[in-house]
Amino acid sequence: MSLSSRNFLRLLWVYYKQCHILTTKRFRYKPKWAYNEKPLKNCEQALGNFDAFYKPFYRKDWPSIRVSLLSLPKHCAAVNKYGNVEKIQEQLCDIGAEDFLLSADVSVQNEAMSDTSVNGPKQNATVPESSSVNFHTQLANEEAVDAEGLDMSQRNLLEDGFGADQHSNDDLNMFVPTEKVYSERDLLLREEISLNSFESREISLSVLPADPLNFSPDVGAFVFQQGDVSRFPSPKPHHGCLGYYLMDAASVLPVLALDVQPDDRVLDLCAAPGGKSYLILQALDLHGGGKLHCNDVAQARISRLKNVLRLHFPQDISERVTITKMNGTSTFPTIYNKVLVDVPCNADRHAVTEDENNLFKISRTKERLGLTQIQKNLLISAIKSCVPGGTIVYSTCTLSPAQNDGVIQAVAEELWETSEIEIAVQDLNPLRHSLSRTFRFHDRSQYGLTVLPTLLNNFGPSYVSKLRRLK
Template identity: 45%
Template sequence: RVKTKWAATFPSFPATSLALQNFDMSYGEQLGALWPSARISMLCEQKYGALLNNFSETTGQVSDLQMKGAQDFVLCGISTPGSVPRSDRAEADQAEDVLKFSPGIQCFVFPKSDTSRFRPARPDSSGVLGYYLLDAASILPVLALDVQEGHSVLDLCAAPGGKTLALLQTHAIKKLTVNDLSDSRLKRLRRMLQDYIPREIWSENRVDITSCDGRTWGEMGRSTFDRVLVDVPCTTDRHSVLEEENNIFKRSRTKERQRLPLLQTQLLVAGMEAARPGGVVVYSTCTLSQLQNECVVEQALRVAQEELDIGVQVEDVGPLSHIFSTTFCFAPDRRLGALVVPHLTANFGPTYFCKLQRVH
């Protein structure tokens, strides 16, 4: 009885406030001078990118986006002095070889400090939508995956599918396996793909959609894929400071939140198992948390080596971050991977990504 009374009078803090308190304690220390600006940016309206859908009639779309002042950040990065000087798409494709990133992806953004918004995408004459709006930083893990012609690719935690759509833009994948544990989120992904991808692509059987616990993938399809994207569930920092609904900082979800690093490690280890020797795995999140980013990568490398005899090395994504630093604000001096930190002039992210290569 006493317990009930205590529970009834216990102040119930909004989950968004609990998230902010938690971040102030951990990110203040972790990011130092970058945190106050990242904090205010996450509380402000985020910036979007328009991922061009090259399955639609793109000519009109591109000139429309350019007329409004948006630019393809991938092409701009490649054309930046000090990277590889390039001026058109054909040359950009050559640069993709030099810098080793996935080809064919075009994502339009408004310049730094320009807070214009994109209009919702319009369908072309066959009803296919011209672009997909998403956090432009979420394209970086897909670029880092370095998908090449004929590759088989696993997107382990795929829904609602922004990165899946970006993967398909490469037109290079022989077989794409799209997996997610959640049936309802997979339904959303299917609907989205129907709006963006013509039927022939489905009928060619190049996209396989599965609904498994990604942690068990290593046992099911060991050493199979050329490329594996492991875009794990995380504290989704921006959502957690803004929305009460589905907020992982609710007291009732404390245990689930505390178990996230373990789940993330298990998913990454499964991704490493699913990759063939020589294959590439990219781990990504939308949190600033070191515990869910670098610490997970370190722990997964240990588990893979010690428990599964799988050797994995960390690849340098420095050159990739360097060429895109005119669009995104990157945290300095990352030992493992790269971190996009939200900033008022470039309010993208958080996005963390780390590129790994399976050695044996």
């Protein structure tokens, strides 16, 4: 069968392109093709992912955040009111630590409460477009964004997944049925990009003025000064209760935002291994009407939570804590006036430093890509279990804008469209201003506070958003 000259030219063109790819692109990409190249470790996968998605968002801050994430974190010693408080405080001061809550600059809180700048209190105002953070628009100013809205690093990520053979697929499109062009892997990568993008939209969400600052209880959270990377010794027991709990200082923020009062009824929806439950119990009076319900879905982690309670609290306190093993997205009774939802997330610091139990393991890709949906469902469940007038605090330990502001925005939209429930976001500027000596906050978080890790005070990352259920 003879070829028409048009078809012949077409084949020649495809052949030429193939040769061109083989002789140029193939060699340019050679390191990725080496058959004996070792697969990336989970931590390296995570770091590559963050370079692709966080760098365009955090821009000039990214190099210092990145090196901090890879460096040893700093701890905070949260003093236990059931230990020998005075002696512990004295010992901590003697080794050079200071209570960052005591040294918080509360004088700026009044100033901050009247601040009406971006992120400031705007009673019953919708979030204005001008103050919104548009991920893609910002990219455009800084880096080249291609027709699909991807910056160079995101494009590289896609191309790493596609490999050079996909370049030739572009040219051979006319011979290949469309559904075969995108393999399952390509689709996952596209899903990755859409799940990691946070695009700010104008939504109807009131912003309530801040509550007065209340660092209760005042037994203290001790940290070493900026630049001091000393480690705390392990705590010692006093009458069977350990004197303090070591945690990331940024983990204190969600509990400060929750503003726990002695007689509150608190639900900690994703409680294990129990760092924040420990802090909540420092403020609650379980003998005087206060209640704590700790829930988690993972049995092994609940065991760790029980251990934390056993090691830090007298038996008559730990026995009064309700502990359940339920999926947090199931229905909880609407009886709590304070609800903390500290969701599973990318867990950035863990992801780039620990290969074990790492969500960036290739076999866990689908689980990881399902995170934002679980986070939304958990937040909705938390809101539904909170009585009108009560407070919900949403927190993560990731810098992912999609898992932070993105989840708050999506939930506000969903509740607005599908339910009678009304929520408002509460201003956290006073907290931010008063603790700016200890933490470095990102200045473009829209519905909460984001702590950026820094080498001087290597805490975080952490994101906190405080919501009030109105109806």
